[in-house]
Amino acid sequence: MSILSPSTTIGVFDSGFGGLTVLGTLLERLPWTQFVFLGDSARLPYGSKSRRTIARYAVESAQFLVNKQGAEFLVIACNTASALALDAIQAAVPVPVVGVIEPGAAAAHDASRTGDVLVIATAATVESHAYAAACRALGLRAYEKACPLLVPLVEEGWTNHPVTEQVIRIYLDELLVEAAALGLHPDTLVLGCTHYPLLRPLFERAVPAGMRIVDSSKATAEAVARLFSQPESEMPLPAEPLRCFATDSVDKFQRLGSRFLNRPVGHVELVDLGG
Amino acid sequence: MSILSPSTTIGVFDSGFGGLTVLGTLLERLPWTQFVFLGDSARLPYGSKSRRTIARYAVESAQFLVNKQGAEFLVIACNTASALALDAIQAAVPVPVVGVIEPGAAAAHDASRTGDVLVIATAATVESHAYAAACRALGLRAYEKACPLLVPLVEEGWTNHPVTEQVIRIYLDELLVEAAALGLHPDTLVLGCTHYPLLRPLFERAVPAGMRIVDSSKATAEAVARLFSQPESEMPLPAEPLRCFATDSVDKFQRLGSRFLNRPVGHVELVDLGG
Numbered sequence: 001m002s003i004l005s006p007s008t009t010i011g012v013f014d015s016g017f018g019g020l021t022v023l024g025t026l027l028e029r030l031p032w033t034q035f036v037f038l039g040d041s042a043r044l045p046y047g048s049k050s051r052r053t054i055a056r057y058a059v060e061s062a063q064f065l066v067n068k069q070g071a072e073f074l075v076i077a078c079n080t081a082s083a084l085a086l087d088a089i090q091a092a093v094p095v096p097v098v099g100v101i102e103p104g105a106a107a108a109h110d111a112s113r114t115g116d117v118l119v120i121a122t123a124a125t126v127e128s129h130a131y132a133a134a135c136r137a138l139g140l141r142a143y144e145k146a147c148p149l150l151v152p153l154v155e156e157g158w159t160n161h162p163v164t165e166q167v168i169r170i171y172l173d174e175l176l177v178e179a180a181a182l183g184l185h186p187d188t189l190v191l192g193c194t195h196y197p198l199l200r201p202l203f204e205r206a207v208p209a210g211m212r213i214v215d216s217s218k219a220t221a222e223a224v225a226r227l228f229s230q231p232e233s234e235m236p237l238p239a240e241p242l243r244c245f246a247t248d249s250v251d252k253f254q255r256l257g258s259r260f261l262n263r264p265v266g267h268v269e270l271v272d273l274g275g
Numbered sequence: 276m277s278i279l280s281p282s283t284t285i286g287v288f289d290s291g292f293g294g295l296t297v298l299g300t301l302l303e304r305l306p307w308t309q310f311v312f313l314g315d316s317a318r319l320p321y322g323s324k325s326r327r328t329i330a331r332y333a334v335e336s337a338q339f340l341v342n343k344q345g346a347e348f349l350v351i352a353c354n355t356a357s358a359l360a361l362d363a364i365q366a367a368v369p370v371p372v373v374g375v376i377e378p379g380a381a382a383a384h385d386a387s388r389t390g391d392v393l394v395i396a397t398a399a400t401v402e403s404h405a406y407a408a409a410c411r412a413l414g415l416r417a418y419e420k421a422c423p424l425l426v427p428l429v430e431e432g433w434t435n436h437p438v439t440e441q442v443i444r445i446y447l448d449e450l451l452v453e454a455a456a457l458g459l460h461p462d463t464l465v466l467g468c469t470h471y472p473l474l475r476p477l478f479e480r481a482v483p484a485g486m487r488i489v490d491s492s493k494a495t496a497e498a499v500a501r502l503f504s505q506p507e508s509e510m511p512l513p514a515e516p517l518r519c520f521a522t523d524s525v526d527k528f529q530r531l532g533s534r535f536l537n538r539p540v541g542h543v544e545l546v547d548l549g550g
Contacts, residue, residue: 042328043318050524053317152427163441170438249325
């Protein structure tokens with residue numbers, strides 16, 4: 001099913017830089033497409049804040065991408081904003097809006113044989129139980145846990161550091177004990193935060209043998225790419241495939257962002273959302 | 276020198292909860308005084324943001340305490356806001372404003388014999404070099420280092436955890452090697468963030484023998500307390516010595532706040548600064 005033309009402008013939004021892991025895959029898969037990315041870095045992280053505050057920030061950001069930058073399709077490349085504000089964003093802008101939760105849950109459904117899955121995410125995402133609900137709708141049982149130290153460890157650049165490996169093992173041990181106490185037999189771990197793909201090699205070493213790892217960033221980018229038709233004839237690639245905006249320090253965005261995007265971010269424009 | 280009467284209303288401001296470590300000492304030392312505390316928790320942490328953004332947030336917060344809550348004296352109980360926005364706050368409100376940097380530097384001056392000190396703080400505080408400047412004005416040489424993992428570790432409640440001890444040792448080792456390479460002989464470590472006093476026992480175990488630890492939170496509270504006169508006659512204690520406001524989740528404020536204040540926070544009112 002391809003419902004969108006290759007020339008549609010796609011807006012991608014995150015509270016910070018993590019969403020660039022989603023954007024990286026989209027850029028590879030949809031080279032004809034024009035992308036606009038906004039990182040609301042002045043107000044990050046969303047993961048420790050309340051639903052009301054997160055919804056207000058996310059709606060302002062979505063309106064900027066649609067009303068000011070002409071986005072015709074919106075990807076909420078932030079688990080926290082997807083979990084707590086997808087309805088509010090969909091009500092606030094007149095374009096299709098896709099979050100990362102449903103594609104993540106669908107990928108977990110494809111991966112799991114026991115039907116029991118583990119989800120790790122920020123505190124706000126976990127408290128919303130958005131993953132548990134999306135998994136339940138697909139017949140899965142999900143056990144969710146907040147891992148608030150992982151985002152700071154990634155941002156410190158400790159993506160291959162013994163301390164990070166130790167923290168991951170502590171969180172995973174707690175997760176497995178707690179899930180077992182509930183009678184679950186999990187065989188799949190969902191990385192429910194766009195920062196976590198940078199820790200994937202450490203997770204692969206730490207999970208029990210046979211456990212599959214699902215990356216909701218990659219799952220979302222793949223799901224979005226499938227919505228777009230291939231160009232019918234040869235199509236010129238856009239001269240400037242990506243415009244980036246941030247609400248705080250452009251320098252930091254360029255420095256950290258290239259790590260998530262896996263290529264240089266290029267020019268980033270500072271934008272004031274009045275927050 | 277006591278310049279202020281015991282009935283002065285003191286406003287205390289932080290980006291989050293850390294400033295409650297300053298407030299705790301003030302409440303003990305000035306029991307006749309009325310306090311108003313604001314935690315700008317919807318926009319925390321300030322420590323990873325730019326000067327422009329921090330100044331805007333801090334000025335709005337200061338104006339709320341003075342114009343809306345009647346504060347006649349302001350304590351900026353946040354190292355990042357003190358380092359980057361003290362001038363902007365002083366220009367924006369018509370009351371005396373004290374930050375934590377100068378009192379911290381003065382306490383380091385009292386503690387150090389070699390005249391060389393180490394300062395640990397958030398990235399924004401370090402990049403501002405506010406501590407280095409305040410130390411230099413007192414004839415000290417200071418070497419500063421950002422320790423961005425310590426705030427998340429405190430907020431995760433890992434204040435007495437082997438991982439935190441390991442992270443502290445890694446940061447301290449780097450700090451000592453870097454300072455030695457510059458020819459410094461540091462004998463004093465300044466805790467330049469209001470979260471760090473909760474890690475003081477770990478720092479005491481980790482520093483080289485003979486190194487003194489200076490807590491800028493405590494130094495600031497002591498300096499402010501000295502500005503206030505004792506009441507001349509018996510004075511009734513205020514019925515409600517502390518009113519607390521937060522810009523985000525009141526529940527989280529009460530839960531985390533009591534850990535920093537070392538007593539229950541009591542009622543917290545949600546306030547919208549429009550950010």
